[in-house]
Amino acid sequence: MTALLCVLGSPVLAKLPASPAAPTSLQQEGKVLYDNGRYAETVQVLQQEALQYRSQGDNLRLAATLSNLCLAYQQLGAWNDAKQAIAQSLNILGYPQQQIRGQAHPKLKVLAQSLDILGRLQLVTGQPQEALVTWQDAQKVYSNIDDKNGVVRSRINQAEALRTQGFYRRAEKTLEDVSKILQSQPDSLEKTVGLRSLGDVLQVVGKLKDSQDALQQSLEIAQRLKSPAQIGASLFSLGNNATTQQQTQQAIEFYQKTVQVSPSPLTKVQAQLNQLTLLIENQQLAQAQTLIPLIQPQLDTLPLTRSAIYARINFAHSLGKLTLSGVEALGGQTLTPSSSTQLLTTAVQQARDLGDKQSEAYALGSLGGLYEKAGQWSEAQNLTQQALLLAQASHAPEIAYRWQWQLGRLLKAKGDIKKAIAAYDSAVDTLQSLRSDLAAVTQDVQFSFRDSVEPVYRQSVELLLKEQQTQPNNKNLEKARQQIEALQLAELDNFFRQACLLGQKVLLDKVVDRDNPTAAILYPIILEGELQVIVKIPKQPLQHYTTKISQAEVEKIVGELRQNLVQPYAIKAFKTQSQQVYNWLIKPIEFQLQKSGVNTLVFIPDGALRNIPLSALYDGKQYLVEKYAIALSIGLQLQNPKPLARGRLNALTAGLTQPPLGYSQFSPLPAIKTELNLIAQAGISTTSLLDQQFTKQAWISKVNATRFNILHLATHGQFSSRADQTFILAANGPINVTDFDNMLRTRDEKKPEGVQLLVLSACQTAAGDNRAALGLAGAAFKAGARSTVASLWQIDDESTAQFVGAFYTQLKNANMSKAQALRLAQLQLLKHPNYSSPSFWSAYVLIGNWL
Known part of the structure; x- marks a missing residue:
C-alpha cells in the first residue's frame, strides 16, 4: 500500500528538445499512451518515432526517443531491450566519453533525463551501486543547467539506491539535505x-x-x-x-x-481498495460490505494499465477474504469463489493484451491460489509454475517468492515432500536476496510480513522436521536451524524497516564444541500443530523432539503464564503453567544435559516464548536458574561469542529518578541513586549522568567523549513490536530506539572500544504485545552491544538496586561468564525473604553473548 512517487514509482518520459515546429502526432500519441499505462502500444509508437528521427539525422531527438523507449520497455519487464535502447541513447549523447560541462544546454537536458532512466533500470535489475553513480552524474548535469527540481529528484533517487545497499545513515542524511532544499523553495x-x-x-x-x-x-x-x-x-x-x-x-x-477530492479514477479506486483491506483486517465487515459495489464498476472503467490490473487482483484477494468470512454483497448477492475467479481471469487476459509479463505473473499466481483453496492441485500447480517462470523472467523477486512458496504448498499437498522442500528452499533463498527490499515491495502488491513472509519460514522448517521423522538426516536439522535463525533476522528487518543485521555466520559446532563446551543451545520452534525443539549439546550431533500441541494453545498458556508471573499472589497458577513449558522444552533432554557437564543454556526463543523469562521454568522442585545460567540469542550467526575483557571495566551510567513532564504514567524511581552508587562500589570505573544532567544532548556528548565498554541506563523505557514506539526516557523526553542506535554506531565508528555490555535496568516490554521482546533484542543487537541485560517488566526499584550491585560484583570476577554473573545475582534475590517471588528476580534476561 506504499505509494512511492520517486524513481521506483512512475518515472516520466524524457522531454524532447524544444522545436520551432509543433510536436508531431507521434510525440503526442506516445505521451498519451505512456501516461495511460499502455506500454506495449507506447513501444510501437516510439519505435516509429525513432525510425523517423534516424532517417532525418536528428540525433538529439533520436536519443530522447530511445531513452523513452527504454522506459517503456522497463514497464513491460523487457530488460534486454531496455538496456539496448538506453545504451544507444547515451552513445549518441556522448556519455560518458565527453565531459558534461562541455556540452550544449539542450543536450544536457536530454542527458540528465536519460541518466534518470538509466538509474532506474540499474536499480530494478539489481545494480544499486551503479544506479547511485548514475544519479550522482544526473545531479551534476541538473546543477550545470540550474534545474533545481532535477537536482532534488536525483538526490531522492540516490537515497533510494543507498537504502537498497544498506547505507541507511547516508540515505537519511541525503533526505535531510533534500528537505532543507525543498523548504527554501517557493510553492510549486x-x-x-x-x-x-x-x-x-x-x-x-x-x-x-x-x-x-x-x-x-x-x-x-x-x-x-x-x-x-x-x-x-x-x-x-x-x-x-x-x-x-x-x-x-x-x-x-x-x-x-x-476519493472525494482526487480527479484520478485510479487513485480513487486504490484508496478504496486500501480502505477495504483495512476494514477486513479489523473485522469491520459491515463497512467493508458497503465498499464492494462501489469498487467493481470503477475497475471496469479504468484504462488498461498495470496499476489497473493490480487493482483488480487486489480486489479479488479482498473478496476472497470476505468469502471466507461469509459476507454477502449488497442486495443479497452472495460472494462466491467464482467472483474472485472471474476478476483474476480477466486480469490475466488484460495483462496478455498489454504484453505485461509481470502483471500476468501476479494474476496467474493469484488464480493458482484460488484453485489451491478449492483443492484442485493439478490446475493450481500448472498456473503457479507458469506464474513463477514469468515472475523470474520479469525480474520480480517480490512476486516470485510467493509462487515458489505456493508451489511448495501444492507439492506438499500432493505428498511430494522432497520437491516441496526444494520449492520452499527456493522461496527462502529469494526472501534472503530481498532482505531490505521487503519493506518497499511493489506498491500495488498486497503485503503483510506476518501473512506473507513469516509462514514461509515456519512451513519450511515444519517440512524439514517432518522429513526428519521418516528419514533422519542431520542436514535437515541443520537446515531447519538455519531457517529459524533466518526468520529471526527477517523479523528484525521488518521491525527496523531495513536489513539491520548483516553479521558473519558462526559455525554452531565450533561455538559449542571447541570454544564453549559448557553451553547447550536450544531452538524452540512454534509450528501450527506442534512445538519442536532442536538441541545442540557439546560434542554431540544435533537432535530434536516434539510436543503435539497447537500454536494457539502454546500462545494461550504462555500468555497466561506471563500474566501470572508478574502477580506474586498467583504463584501456584504460575508454577503449574511454568512446569508445562518446562516439560515441553527441557524435560525430554534433562538427563542428557546433566550427563554432559553443561552449565549454561542458550535459548533462541521463538514467538511468544520470547516474552517469558526461561530462567523461571519450574520442574516441580526447582527453577531452571537454580540449575543453569540462562541466556537468550536472536541467532548465533549474528556475532561471534567472545568473553568480556575484564582488564578494565569502564561504565557510562545514566539515571532518572523522576520521569519528565508529560510522562506521568511512569512512576518515580528513587532507588536509582543507590543503584548507580553500588556499581561504583563494585569496583567499576564510572562516568555518571543523573536526573537533569541526563538530557539527550548531554548523553550524546558523553557517549562520544567518554571511554567505556559498559553502558548502564537506569531509566524507564518501553519496548514494542514497533520501532517508533520503542524508547528510553531522558530528562527532556524520550530517546527513540533508532536515535539510540545511530548515537552508538556513530561512536563506534570513531572509537575502537565497542559496547561490550548494555544494561537497561528499569525498562519493560509493552503489555499485551506478543512481539515486544523483539524490539528489546533488536535494539540491543542493532546498537552494536555484544551483550544486553534488561528487564522484561518494571519491578520494585529497591530490589533492582540490590540485583545490580550483586551483578556487577560478580562481573568483576575474571573467571565468571556474564550468564553466570546474572544467575548468581538472581539467586541472591531468590533467597531474599522479600524478593523470592519470580516476579522480582526472573524479570532480568541476558541477550546475546553469554561469555
Whole structure:
C-alpha cells in the first residue's frame, strides 16, 4: 500500500528538445499512451518515432526517443531491450566519453533525463551501486543547467539506491539535505511532488513521524495551489502513512478524503481498495460490505494499465477474504469463489493484451491460489509454475517468492515432500536476496510480513522436521536451524524497516564444541500443530523432539503464564503453567544435559516464548536458574561469542529518578541513586549522568567523549513490536530506539572500544504485545552491544538496586561468564525473604553473548 512517487514509482518520459515546429502526432500519441499505462502500444509508437528521427539525422531527438523507449520497455519487464535502447541513447549523447560541462544546454537536458532512466533500470535489475553513480552524474548535469527540481529528484533517487545497499545513515542524511532544499523553495507543483516523494521514502525507511510531516507539508502546498490531483495524491500517501502507524481510523478518513477530492479514477479506486483491506483486517465487515459495489464498476472503467490490473487482483484477494468470512454483497448477492475467479481471469487476459509479463505473473499466481483453496492441485500447480517462470523472467523477486512458496504448498499437498522442500528452499533463498527490499515491495502488491513472509519460514522448517521423522538426516536439522535463525533476522528487518543485521555466520559446532563446551543451545520452534525443539549439546550431533500441541494453545498458556508471573499472589497458577513449558522444552533432554557437564543454556526463543523469562521454568522442585545460567540469542550467526575483557571495566551510567513532564504514567524511581552508587562500589570505573544532567544532548556528548565498554541506563523505557514506539526516557523526553542506535554506531565508528555490555535496568516490554521482546533484542543487537541485560517488566526499584550491585560484583570476577554473573545475582534475590517471588528476580534476561 506504499505509494512511492520517486524513481521506483512512475518515472516520466524524457522531454524532447524544444522545436520551432509543433510536436508531431507521434510525440503526442506516445505521451498519451505512456501516461495511460499502455506500454506495449507506447513501444510501437516510439519505435516509429525513432525510425523517423534516424532517417532525418536528428540525433538529439533520436536519443530522447530511445531513452523513452527504454522506459517503456522497463514497464513491460523487457530488460534486454531496455538496456539496448538506453545504451544507444547515451552513445549518441556522448556519455560518458565527453565531459558534461562541455556540452550544449539542450543536450544536457536530454542527458540528465536519460541518466534518470538509466538509474532506474540499474536499480530494478539489481545494480544499486551503479544506479547511485548514475544519479550522482544526473545531479551534476541538473546543477550545470540550474534545474533545481532535477537536482532534488536525483538526490531522492540516490537515497533510494543507498537504502537498497544498506547505507541507511547516508540515505537519511541525503533526505535531510533534500528537505532543507525543498523548504527554501517557493510553492510549486514540483515542490509538492518532491515533498511527497520525500515523505514516501522516509516512510519506507521507517521514519514515520518525519514522513508524516513531509506529507502534510506536501498536502498544504497542494491545497494552496488548488491542485485537486496533487491534493488527492498527498492525502493517499498520508493514508498509507497512517496505515503503517496502525492508525486505522485516521487512515480510513484519509482514503475517504482522497476519493472525494482526487480527479484520478485510479487513485480513487486504490484508496478504496486500501480502505477495504483495512476494514477486513479489523473485522469491520459491515463497512467493508458497503465498499464492494462501489469498487467493481470503477475497475471496469479504468484504462488498461498495470496499476489497473493490480487493482483488480487486489480486489479479488479482498473478496476472497470476505468469502471466507461469509459476507454477502449488497442486495443479497452472495460472494462466491467464482467472483474472485472471474476478476483474476480477466486480469490475466488484460495483462496478455498489454504484453505485461509481470502483471500476468501476479494474476496467474493469484488464480493458482484460488484453485489451491478449492483443492484442485493439478490446475493450481500448472498456473503457479507458469506464474513463477514469468515472475523470474520479469525480474520480480517480490512476486516470485510467493509462487515458489505456493508451489511448495501444492507439492506438499500432493505428498511430494522432497520437491516441496526444494520449492520452499527456493522461496527462502529469494526472501534472503530481498532482505531490505521487503519493506518497499511493489506498491500495488498486497503485503503483510506476518501473512506473507513469516509462514514461509515456519512451513519450511515444519517440512524439514517432518522429513526428519521418516528419514533422519542431520542436514535437515541443520537446515531447519538455519531457517529459524533466518526468520529471526527477517523479523528484525521488518521491525527496523531495513536489513539491520548483516553479521558473519558462526559455525554452531565450533561455538559449542571447541570454544564453549559448557553451553547447550536450544531452538524452540512454534509450528501450527506442534512445538519442536532442536538441541545442540557439546560434542554431540544435533537432535530434536516434539510436543503435539497447537500454536494457539502454546500462545494461550504462555500468555497466561506471563500474566501470572508478574502477580506474586498467583504463584501456584504460575508454577503449574511454568512446569508445562518446562516439560515441553527441557524435560525430554534433562538427563542428557546433566550427563554432559553443561552449565549454561542458550535459548533462541521463538514467538511468544520470547516474552517469558526461561530462567523461571519450574520442574516441580526447582527453577531452571537454580540449575543453569540462562541466556537468550536472536541467532548465533549474528556475532561471534567472545568473553568480556575484564582488564578494565569502564561504565557510562545514566539515571532518572523522576520521569519528565508529560510522562506521568511512569512512576518515580528513587532507588536509582543507590543503584548507580553500588556499581561504583563494585569496583567499576564510572562516568555518571543523573536526573537533569541526563538530557539527550548531554548523553550524546558523553557517549562520544567518554571511554567505556559498559553502558548502564537506569531509566524507564518501553519496548514494542514497533520501532517508533520503542524508547528510553531522558530528562527532556524520550530517546527513540533508532536515535539510540545511530548515537552508538556513530561512536563506534570513531572509537575502537565497542559496547561490550548494555544494561537497561528499569525498562519493560509493552503489555499485551506478543512481539515486544523483539524490539528489546533488536535494539540491543542493532546498537552494536555484544551483550544486553534488561528487564522484561518494571519491578520494585529497591530490589533492582540490590540485583545490580550483586551483578556487577560478580562481573568483576575474571573467571565468571556474564550468564553466570546474572544467575548468581538472581539467586541472591531468590533467597531474599522479600524478593523470592519470580516476579522480582526472573524479570532480568541476558541477550546475546553469554561469555
